[in-house]
Amino acid sequence: MNSATVRNLLVRGMLAGLGAGLLALVVAYLLGEPYVDKAIGFEAAHSHEHEMAVVSRSLQSTAGLATGVLVYGVAFGGIAALAYCFALGRVGRFGPRATALLLSGCALLAVYVVPFLKYPANPPAVGNPDTIGRRTTLYFLMMLLSVLLAIAATLLGKRLAPRLGNWWATVAAITAFAVVIGLAFAFLPVVDEVPADFPASVLWRFRIAALAIQISLWTGFGLLFGELAERVLHPKPATVAAGTAVPAAH
Template identity: 50%
Template sequence: MMKTLLVRGMLAGLIAGVLATLFAYLFGEPSVNAAIGIEEAGTAAHSHTHEPATTGPGTAEPAEQPEEELVSRDVQSTIGLFTGVGLYGIAIGGLFSLAFAFVYGRLGRLRPQVTAALLTGGAFVVVFFVPFLKYPANPPAVGQPGTIGTRTELYFGFVALSLLVGILAAAFGRKLADKLGAWRGALLACAGYLVTMALAAWLMPIIDEVPATFPASTLWSFRTASIGTQLTLWITLGLLFGAFAKKALKKSEPVAA
């Protein structure tokens, strides 16, 4: 059964990745292209403000030529986007199926679709939305090249912390539900998670490298498209996997009997 759920979870993740790629291409790529145009315009303006250094009378050092792209922009926005989001969807789908197998039956006598829906909502908040609030995604031309390593470490560190606190909150919430009831236990667990993550967000470093001249509309469009892409992926994954899990568990009932 575990293998069946894993395969169906990866399949659901692949389909979700395809739909998320389509959403990102339609709604995210325009803001990415606009940000790239701003970055190229700023680079060109910066190069024109510096006169070439002379090495002798009537001679000048040639201007530095821009580096040639190893992968064209068209490939990045199509095949590259599909590959990245698709692999991400497959990985998330596999992990999601393992989490489903662990929690199914431990949240009460809930149907597979309901369990998958609750797990999807919790995973979206813990894995993406809360870390996004602290360290939101930025388009090209935003952020200093020298801090990319630090920014990446802080983001994934915050994701790992959010996941750990979320798992602990779910475990304590299950114990509290036995004593105080399901609703009270769930509310206390959610409150504990939110308070802990709010404190962690306050203590962790703030990164704000958005230039004052960067258009707010482009930044807003990019970030809303990022949220929409993740919503598309997670909602599709939850709905598809819930249906797949229902069929798999239904087929296994006669065997178990």
């Protein structure tokens, strides 16, 4: 793949990330923000300290949310596009659209779902401020481990395919991934800092909303980028304009 094609895919990946970010923004605003407000209300009702907010809640839930989600969408879209350039043709005989969806699905699983199952997202009022550094480190460690194991499982599947066939090689690779991830779940520290009186329904629905945001982001990116990549890699032949004379064959 030449540098011009890579550059075109990178630009389109960032555009697809922006489009997917808009979709995720709608989901975040409609599903996530109501439970953030409830969690903040719980925190305010149980806190004896009342500090003046530097940024108003209305600004946080609109412009602040939009800026964060859209910048994240553009950034991850560019990174995903570069990963796509590397993966295209190396993960099987898939076309541009199918490769984009496969990459998005695997990235969703490795980058978000697996770490989420070990260290799920929490709303405000959940978590000790003194342990935020430790919790952040553990989360990113789980994410890094998940991504590296996903890459290792892909390489394992490709190596086993000539001997076992594609089906059993895939089963073996997924099994190996699941076993090692299970060991990581067992040995990494557990984080449980949910206040005893925090509403369970708010916590549950906030986490479902957080998962829905990521699913909409990665799915939207896979569909949008797949279509854009298809047009770059398999452009349609130019049609003859109506009324233009076609030279007769001799």
